[in-house]
Amino acid sequence: MIARTPVSLPLHVVVAPDKFKGSLTSAEVCARVAAGLRAGFGAARAAADLRVSEVPVADGGEGTVDAAVAAGWRAVTTTVAGPTGEPVAATWARREDGAAALVELAQASGLDRLPGGVRAPLAATSRGTGDLVRAALDDGAREVVLAVGGSACTDGGAGLLAALGARLLDADGRELPDGGGALNRLERVDLEGLDPRVRQVRWTLAADVDNPLLGPRGAAAVFGPQKGADPAQVAALDAGLTRLADALAAAGAPDAREAPGAGAAGGTGLVALGLLGARRRPGVEVVLELVGWPQRAAGADLVVTGEGSFDEQSLGGKTPVGVARAAAQLGAPVVVVSGRRALPEERWRAAGFVDARALTDVEPDTTRCLAHAGPLLEDLARGLGAELAAEVAAGATGGR
Numbered sequence: 422m423i424a425r426t427p428v429s430l431p432l433h434v435v436v437a438p439d440k441f442k443g444s445l446t447s448a449e450v451c452a453r454v455a456a457g458l459r460a461g462f463g464a465a466r467a468a469a470d471l472r473v474s475e476v477p478v479a480d481g482g483e484g485t486v487d488a489a490v491a492a493g494w495r496a497v498t499t500t501v502a503g504p505t506g507e508p509v510a511a512t513w514a515r516r517e518d519g520a521a522a523l524v525e526l527a528q529a530s531g532l533d534r535l536p537g538g539v540r541a542p543l544a545a546t547s548r549g550t551g552d553l554v555r556a557a558l559d560d561g562a563r564e565v566v567l568a569v570g571g572s573a574c575t576d577g578g579a580g581l582l583a584a585l586g587a588r589l590l591d592a593d594g595r596e597l598p599d600g601g602g603a604l605n606r607l608e609r610v611d612l613e614g615l616d617p618r619v620r621q622v623r624w625t626l627a628a629d630v631d632n633p634l635l636g637p638r639g640a641a642a643v644f645g646p647q648k649g650a651d652p653a654q655v656a657a658l659d660a661g662l663t664r665l666a667d668a669l670a671a672a673g674a675p676d677a678r679e680a681p682g683a684g685a686a687g688g689t690g691l692v693a694l695g696l697l698g699a700r701r702r703p704g705v706e707v708v709l710e711l712v713g714w715p716q717r718a719a720g721a722d723l724v725v726t727g728e729g730s731f732d733e734q735s736l737g738g739k740t741p742v743g744v745a746r747a748a749a750q751l752g753a754p755v756v757v758v759s760g761r762r763a764l765p766e767e768r769w770r771a772a773g774f775v776d777a778r779a780l781t782d783v784e785p786d787t788t789r790c791l792a793h794a795g796p797l798l799e800d801l802a803r804g805l806g807a808e809l810a811a812e813v814a815a816g817a818t819g820g821r
């Protein structure tokens with residue numbers, strides 16, 4: 422059994438996946454799943470008996486702006502500093518009324534923005550994210566959602582601060598270059614030139630991680646190696662982040678180094694939760710709110726979610742689990758589709774899923790799965806659609 426049979430047709434299926442990284446955007450996943458469902462269901466029943474709502478979502482990392490734009494927010498593209506200083510075209514999203522802005526750190530300061538994909542653990546900066554924030558403030562935003570997954574930097578948000586007018590100074594009063602590696606020479610932070618508008622807007626930090634800034638669970642130790650840092654560099658970055666936290670506290674900013682989420686995005690959470698006074702919320706929860714989930718999912722008989730790799734990290738608050746929790750409030754069962762599945766059945770069932778299907782179930786060659794993800798996903802969804810049609814015909818589960 423997959424879905425409850427409704428009292429009356431059409432059956433309403435909501436498709437709300439994240440991207441399949443490296444192969445499909447969340448909107449492309451939606452389109453493929455929807456097409457497969459309609460083909461499989463329509464082969465056995467009238468096409469009008471199935472209504473599919475496509476709701477691309479994300480978890481606060483790459484694709485968050487795309488999800489908001491698909492839901493009606495306006496995309497605004499701005500040239501900003503990339504993670505190693507080179508100019509990049511980055512997009513933020515503006516709500517229709519102009520009062521709220523969504524800034525996705527990965528657009529400007531993400532791993533995918535590194536030239537040639539070469540990691541730069543000591544030099545990478547969040548400056549471009551600050552450039553995006555400034556563009557949103559110039560546009561009149563009174564609320565800023567800062568989505569911080571996928572960062573390339575471990576600079577504690579120092580670059581973001583610098584872009585907004587703060588000065589990070591060494592012992593001789595000279596401004597430091599960008600990057601977490603330079604923070605070991607930090608003597609003080611001058612906040613006098615900080616854009617006053619940052620204290621006048623409401624901030625939300627969309628971040629799944631609850632790591633503090635420093636120590637064995639901190640930004641450098643846990644996430645630094647993913648950004649190319651070796652053990653010596655991890656230690657140097659942690660020491661630099663300590664100096665930054667001390668300097669911000671000395672400058673009068675609230676000390677957020679121990680706050681859950683301060684270590685998010687290479688320590689950008691420190692500035693967001695402390696100086697900016699942001700409220701931290703799970704990324705997928707924020708995105709579901711941005712895309713109007715309650716309205717778009719109303720009356721769902723089944724929800725299909727997914728992401729590229731369905732594994733232990735997924736259960737830590739990634740998109741599928743966030744969608745499953747939201748669907749549970751509607752009383753709708755949830756199926757997850759993915760490129761690969763690395764969880765035993767008892768684990769995903771305990772997480773609230775009625776079924777879990779992966780491209781590797783039908784094509785074991787992962788290289789082919791990546792290269793042909795779209796057609797394979799559509800075929801997978803076609804089988805799901807046919808099963809839904811059979812359940813409807815059999816009256817498998819009674820009424821709503």
